[in-house]
Amino acid sequence: MNLETIAIILGGLTIGSALMVIISKHPVRSVLYLVLTFFMISANYILMNAQFIAIVNIIVYAGAIMVLFLFVLMLLNLSRENEPKSSIMVKLGAVIAGGTLFTVFIAALKDGVAVAATTATDADSIGLVENLGHLLFTKYVLPFEVSSVLFIAAMVGAVLLAKREKQIIE
């Protein structure tokens, strides 16, 4: 079994689980299929020798963000019965619009890559923690620090928005 076969099987599984996210009616099932999609995408990263991004993808997306989604779903107590449904015309229009966008993207990108793949022998080590960490703390140290400000703003905003307002009793 060569790498190409593995890549094609993995790509098919990724597309299948992503389709199940938008097909399945129950919101909790959608979340679980999205977690599966993230694991598949992480497997794709490992296939491309991007080990650090693969692990961070599992920890941040599948571990943190999707658990947050799941908590909110449990909090809101949604079920299959009160899941809003859209009409068949909206579905048809969405699929046609998506197919058109796909065609345009493929037509624009199919001849886009004129540069051959790198032939450097150390190309397999660029995704390792050592290399990425060095780059993150030298060339990209300013965006790294600014992102902490973004997190503070997001945290304060989330707490402020989700806080229950005090009931005013006349």
Place this chain on the structure above:
Amino acid sequence: MVLATIFQSGVSIEFYIVLSTILFVIGMIGVMVRRNAIILLMCIELMLNAVNLLMVAFSTYFGQADGQIFVFFIMVVAAAEATVGLSILVMAYRNLRTTDVSIFNKLKG
């Protein structure tokens, strides 16, 4: 032992262009079809992941690590966006008792 990258052993970059375009389009169709606001946020995450996949593919293809740093920053922004979006959603549910986006039409003229 020298490991070759996946692109040196036969897989073309066009495969990953097609794969991530399909994932992006699936996310976009989901945003248009579903009316549950939580599923909408999840489809946005799916679209961001499609872009991440293409960035990592090109980063490996060209042998430069900058693309993977940008994937890292996209994950940072996605995490912040998900927290704020979900807290807005919880607040809207508390007031309107629904997550149907077609109910959220107070800004419509």
